[in-house]
Amino acid sequence: MASRPNQTRPDERVFRAGAGAFGLLLIVIVVAIGIELYRQSQLSIERFGWHFWTTDTWDPVLGEYGARPFIWGTFYSSILALLIAGPIAIGIAIFISELCPDRLRRPLVFLTELLAAIPSIVYGLWGIFVLVPFVRQFQVLTPEWLRSVPLFTGPPLGVGMLSAALILAIMVIPFTSSIAREVLRAVPHAQREAAYALGATRWEAIRMAMFYARTGIIGSIMLGFGRALGETMAVTMLIGNNPQISLSLYAPQYTMAAVIANEFTEATDDLYLNALVEIGLVLFVITLAINVISRLLIWSMNRPARGPVVRTAALRAAA
Numbered sequence: 101m102a103s104r105p106n107q108t109r110p111d112e113r114v115f116r117a118g119a120g121a122f123g124l125l126l127i128v129i130v131v132a133i134g135i136e137l138y139r140q141s142q143l144s145i146e147r148f149g150w151h152f153w154t155t156d157t158w159d160p161v162l163g164e165y166g167a168r169p170f171i172w173g174t175f176y177s178s179i180l181a182l183l184i185a186g187p188i189a190i191g192i193a194i195f196i197s198e199l200c201p202d203r204l205r206r207p208l209v210f211l212t213e214l215l216a217a218i219p220s221i222v223y224g225l226w227g228i229f230v231l232v233p234f235v236r237q238f239q240v241l242t243p244e245w246l247r248s249v250p251l252f253t254g255p256p257l258g259v260g261m262l263s264a265a266l267i268l269a270i271m272v273i274p275f276t277s278s279i280a281r282e283v284l285r286a287v288p289h290a291q292r293e294a295a296y297a298l299g300a301t302r303w304e305a306i307r308m309a310m311f312y313a314r315t316g317i318i319g320s321i322m323l324g325f326g327r328a329l330g331e332t333m334a335v336t337m338l339i340g341n342n343p344q345i346s347l348s349l350y351a352p353q354y355t356m357a358a359v360i361a362n363e364f365t366e367a368t369d370d371l372y373l374n375a376l377v378e379i380g381l382v383l384f385v386i387t388l389a390i391n392v393i394s395r396l397l398i399w400s401m402n403r404p405a406r407g408p409v410v411r412t413a414a415l416r417a418a419a
Contacts, residue, residue, distance in 0.1 A: 134384060141378035143370055152378060158343040160363075165375035167382055169343040173353040174383070177261060177335060178328035180349075181268030186321055188269075189276035193320075196277075197284040198306050209281075216274035224337035227267040232258035232338065235266070239350050254350035257340065262349040264339035268328045276324035283316030284309060322390070329387060332357040356383045 138145075144152060148165060155166030196208050236258035246252050254260065287309045295305035310317065340352020341362060356379050367373040 130388075134381075137377060137381040137384055141374045141381050144374035144378040147371065148375075152375070153382065156343075156345060158359075160367075160372050163371055165371075167356070167375075167379050169345050170354050170356040170359050170379060171382065171386070172345045173261070173339065174329060174355040174357070174386075176353070177264045177268055177339065177355060178325060180261070180265035181272055181328045182321065182325050184265065184269035185272040185276060185324060189273045189320070189324065190280055190317065192273070192277040193280035193284055194306060194310075197281050198302075198309070212274050212278055212281075215270075216278065220271070220331060220333040221337075223267055223271055224334035227263060227334060227338045231263050231266055235260070235263045235350070250347045251349055254346075254348045257350070257352065259338055259340040260348070260350045260352050261339065261346075264335045264353075264355075265349075267334045267338055268331060271331065271334065272324035272328050275327055276320045279320035279323055280317050283313045283320060286316070287312050326387060326390065329390070330357055330383070332361050336361050356380075 144165065148155075152165060152167055153171070154168055155164075156168050157164045157166045158169065159165075192208075192212070196205055196212075200208060236256050239252075239254075239256040239258075242252055291309060291312050292305045295308045300308065335355055336358040339355060339358060341354050341358060342352035343354045343359070344351070346353060360376055360380055364373075364376055367376055
């Protein structure tokens with residue numbers, strides 16, 4: 101006797117329950133990480149409260165801990181890296197997906213993926229031997245009138261915010277360009293054909309494709325931003341590790357991941373250890389917040405992109 105169309109078979113119910121359990125496991129893991137970080141940092145939270153986020157003093161000898169220099173260094177280096185890497189990565193993605201000759205496309209894709217596979221410590225070593233001397237020489241050649249600007253003050257050490265931002269940008273480019281390339285390849289050919297049918301040039305057709313894929317491109321940039329926020333070893337080797345807030349690109353500074361990597365094994369008392377774990381909790385919360393904000397941004401940009409609005413906006417982009 102044939103089963104009814106809407107009747108679910110037992111094996112399908114088992115498959116749905118198993119797949120749902122695996123999906124639920126991800127939520128459980130995220131919640132468990134947050135709970136454990138909070139539990140292990142409770143002593144620091146009770147001692148300092150919100151002042152931990154807003155004070156600048158980091159002195160394990162006196163038992164005074166403030167995470168603001170590390171939050172500043174993390175965002176400063178990541179935003180600088182994103183400003184450098186974003187246009188370059190999108191340009192690479194456009195060239196490979198739209199303009200590159202067929203005989204060069206596969207080697208360039210392979211090289212991009214190879215750069216993404218290089219370990220962070222290798223980038224850090226390369227940065228010490230190449231980027232640090234370059235930044236030091238660049239700082240020595242900076243005009244005197246420019247050195248008085250707060251953005252370019254500081255001794256010519258080589259290690260500092262600019263070196264860390266450059267190495268982060270190099271590390272972010274492969275991820276961002278790979279995702280952006282796949283997004284551009286997913287744009288339907290009908291979009292390009294419609295642009296050419298309207299008399300658009302090649303550049304205007306590419307602009308239309310980028311407009312169509314804008315949410316995916318934003319997602320690729322946010323993915324690179326998330327990678328930059330959590331990067332540890334390469335940044336630790338190049339940023340100088342000084343818990344001071346400064347606008348200078350040349351000043352040694354610190355990040356949240358770097359201070360945990362440097363000082364976790366040196367934490368001899370409970371308060372010191374709890375303060376470091378709370379920094380990890382802060383980094384965890386910031387990362388979640390950035391992902392939520394980026395998802396809301398993508399949803400808000402997707403909402404009006406329906407029907408005639410897309411066609412009208414695409415025609416304007418190609419005009």
